[in-house]
Amino acid sequence: MAESSAPGGYPIPITVEFTGGLELLFGNERKHKVVLPARLENGSSPNISFLLGYLVDNLMQDERKDMFIMEDSVRPGVLVLINDADWELEGEDAYELQAGDTIVFVSTLHGG
Amino acid sequence: MAPHICQLCNTSRAQILRPKNHARICAPCFIDIFEREIAETITSTNLFQPGERIAIGASGGKDSTVLASVLKTLNDRHAWGLDLVLLSIDEGITGYRDHSLDAVKRNSVEYDLPLKIVSYEELYGWSMDQVVAQIGKKGNCTYCGVFRRQALDRGAAMLGVGHVVTGHNADDVAETVLMNLLRGDLPRLGRATSILTSTPSATMSRKETEADGGEVTITNVKRSKPLMYAYEKEIVMYAHYKKLDYFSTECIYSPEAFRGSARTLIKNLERIRPESILDVVRSGIDMAKLVPNAEGHPKGAAEAVIRNEVEDEAEGGCGGSNAKEVVSEMAQMEQKLRQDEQAEEAGTETEIKLPSKVLDGQRHDRDLKPDLPPEAALTTYVQGQNHDRHSQTDGQQLPSDIRTVPIRTKQEKKSSRKATRDAPVPKQRLGQCERCGYLSSQAVCKACMLLEGLNKARPRTGIEVG
Numbered sequence: 024m025a026e027s028s029a030p031g032g033y034p035i036p037i038t039v040e041f042t043g044g045l046e047l048l049f050g051n052e053r054k055h056k057v058v059l060p061a062r063l064e065n066g067s068s069p070n071i072s073f074l075l076g077y078l079v080d081n082l083m084q085d086e087r088k089d090m091f092i093m094e095d096s097v098r099p100g101v102l103v104l105i106n107d108a109d110w111e112l113e114g115e116d117a118y119e120l121q122a123g124d125t126i127v128f129v130s131t132l133h134g135g
Numbered sequence: 136m137a138p139h140i141c142q143l144c145n146t147s148r149a150q151i152l153r154p155k156n157h158a159r160i161c162a163p164c165f166i167d168i169f170e171r172e173i174a175e176t177i178t179s180t181n182l183f184q185p186g187e188r189i190a191i192g193a194s195g196g197k198d199s200t201v202l203a204s205v206l207k208t209l210n211d212r213h214a215w216g217l218d219l220v221l222l223s224i225d226e227g228i229t230g231y232r233d234h235s236l237d238a239v240k241r242n243s244v245e246y247d248l249p250l251k252i253v254s255y256e257e258l259y260g261w262s263m264d265q266v267v268a269q270i271g272k273k274g275n276c277t278y279c280g281v282f283r284r285q286a287l288d289r290g291a292a293m294l295g296v297g298h299v300v301t302g303h304n305a306d307d308v309a310e311t312v313l314m315n316l317l318r319g320d321l322p323r324l325g326r327a328t329s330i331l332t333s334t335p336s337a338t339m340s341r342k343e344t345e346a347d348g349g350e351v352t353i354t355n356v357k358r359s360k361p362l363m364y365a366y367e368k369e370i371v372m373y374a375h376y377k378k379l380d381y382f383s384t385e386c387i388y389s390p391e392a393f394r395g396s397a398r399t400l401i402k403n404l405e406r407i408r409p410e411s412i413l414d415v416v417r418s419g420i421d422m423a424k425l426v427p428n429a430e431g432h433p434k435g436a437a438e439a440v441i442r443n444e445v446e447d448e449a450e451g452g453c454g455g456s457n458a459k460e461v462v463s464e465m466a467q468m469e470q471k472l473r474q475d476e477q478a479e480e481a482g483t484e485t486e487i488k489l490p491s492k493v494l495d496g497q498r499h500d501r502d503l504k505p506d507l508p509p510e511a512a513l514t515t516y517v518q519g520q521n522h523d524r525h526s527q528t529d530g531q532q533l534p535s536d537i538r539t540v541p542i543r544t545k546q547e548k549k550s551s552r553k554a555t556r557d558a559p560v561p562k563q564r565l566g567q568c569e570r571c572g573y574l575s576s577q578a579v580c581k582a583c584m585l586l587e588g589l590n591k592a593r594p595r596t597g598i599e600v601g
Contacts, residue, residue: 043197043371044383099402102371108150109372112139112159131371132398133383134196 032061043130154409195238198302225254227262238382280477306367312419
C-alpha cells in the first residue's frame with residue numbers, strides 16, 4: 024500500500040498490539056507500528072475494517088489467518104481495544120483511525 | 136462518535152461495554168464491580184468456610200491467574216481468613232506446560248502464595264510427552280484427563296487441603312451445557328452447573344475423617360468454581376486492566392475437540408446477544424433440577440452436588456439400596472464417563488471394555504428399532520431401574536405431564552444391564568485401589584490400569600553393555 028501524501032491529509036501512524044496468543048501470527052512481536060494512508064482508494068478514511076485487511080496482507084507471518092479474522096471481521100473471541108476502550112463503544116469495524124491511536128487485539132481463545 | 140461517560144461514576148470515559156447488561160463503565164469501576172460480583176457469588180453460596188485451606192488449581196492461564204488474583208484480593212479485603220495455596224499440575228508437555236509453569240511461578244511470587252507443583256512424572260512415572268510418544272496423538276487426552284483428576288486430588292491431599300478451586304468461567308459452563316445437550320448427557324449437566332461438587336465420602340463420613348484427626352485423604356476433596364458466573368471476556372479485560380501476567384497458548388497435543396464446536400456456537404451467539412451466555416448457564420441449572428436423583432426425585436442443581444450421584448441411575452438394576460454399593464458404582468461410572476468424555480472431546484474412539492460396550496461413544500441398543508424417531512433412544516431411569524420396556528420404544532411422545540427429564544448416559548450398559556437383570560446384583564464396595572490407594576470400586580483404579588498398559592508396552596531403555 025502506498026503511503027503517499029495524497030491530497031486530503033497526512034498518513035496515519037498508529038500502534039497495533041497483539042496479545043493472548045495472537046502475537047504468534049505476527050512474528051512473535053506484540054507491538055507493531057503501522058502507518059496507514061490518509062485516504063483509501065474510494066476516498067474514505069481508513070477504518071478498523073480496512074486495518075484488518077491491511078494487517079493480514081502486510082504484517083501476518085503465519086498461514087492461520089482464521090485465528091484472527093473470520094469473514095470480514097475479527098474472529099469471535101478476539102477482543103479489540105481502541106485506545107484502551109472496548110471497540111463496541113467506538114463503532115466497531117466502522118471506527119475511523121486517527122494518528123496516534125493504539126489498537127489492541129486480545130485473543131481469549133485458549134485455555135485458562 | 137461522542138465518548139461515553141461511565142454509568143457508575145459519571146466521571147471518567149467509559150471503556151468497557153459489559154456483556155451481561157450492556158452497561159458502559161470505566162476501567163476502575165469495572166475492576167471494582169467485577170471483584171464485588173465474585174465476592175457476592177462466594178458469600179451467597181457459602182462457598183468457603185472461615186479459615187479454610189483452599190488450593191487454587193493454577194495453570195498459568197488467564198482464568199486461573201485471575202482467580203488467584205481475585206481470591207487473594209478478596210481474602211485480604213474481607214478478612215475471610217482463607218489459607219490460599221497454588222496447586223499446579225505438570226503433565227510434562229514440553230513447549231506448553233513448561234512455559235505456563237513459569238507464569239505460575241511468577242504468580243506465586245507476585246501474590247505471595249505458596250506453590251505446589253505435582254507432576255505426572257513423579258506420580259505415575261510417565262510424562263505426557265512420553266505417553267504421546269508411546270501411544271500417538273489419539274487417545275492421549277484420555278490419559279491426561281484421568282491422570283489430572285487424580286493428580287489434583289492427590290496434590291490437595293499432600294497439602295492437607297480439602298477444597299480445590301478452579302477457574303471455570305461462564306463461557307466454559309455454557310459450552311459444557313451445550314455439549315451435554317448436544318450429546319444428550321443430562322446427568323452430567325447437574326455437575327457442570329453446580330458451583331460446588333464433592334465426592335461421596337466428603338458428605339457421607341465427615342465424622343470418620345474427623346476421627347482421623349481431620350486428615351484429608353484423596354477421597355474427600357471438594358471442588359468449586361467461583362468464577363462460574365463471570366464472562367470470559369470480562370476475565371480477559373480484568374487481567375488486561377490490572378496488567379496481570381498470564382500464559383496463553385493451546386496445548387500442543389489438543390486435537391479438534393468436540394468442545395471446539397460448542398465454543399464456536401457460544402462465541403457466535405455472544406456476538407449477537409451477549410446476555411445469552413449467562414442465560415445458557417441459568418437454563419442449564421434449571422434443566423439440571425429436572426434430572427432425577429437416586430431416589431427418583433428431581434434434585435436442585437444449585438446445591439452442593441454429590442459428584443457421582445447422578446451416574447447412579449445409569450446403572451440399570453443396581454437398585455440403589457445399599458449406599459456403599461451405590462457409591463462404588465458411581466465412582467466407577469464417574470471414571471468411565473470421564474474417560475469417555477475425554478475421548479469424545481478428543482474425537483477418538485472410546486475404550487471398548489467388557490461387559491459394557493461403547494463404540495465411538497455411540498449407544499448400541501439392540502432394543503432400538505432403526506426406524507424409530509430419535510426420542511425413542513431415551514429411556515426413563517427411575518430409582519435406578521431401567522424402564523426400557525415402558526418407554527418410548529413404540530415411538531410415542533413423552534407424556535407432557537412428566538416432570539422428570541428422561542436421561543440416558545452415553546455409556547451403554549446394554550450387556551451389563553442384561554446380565555444384572557438376570558443375575559444377582561454384583562456387590563461392589565467403595566474401596567481403595569490396591570496399587571495407589573485412590574478411591575475406586577475396582578481393585579485397581581482407572582489410572583493404574585492405564586499405567587499398566589503403558590508400562591507393559593514401554594520399550595526397554597538403556598541397554599548397558601559391559
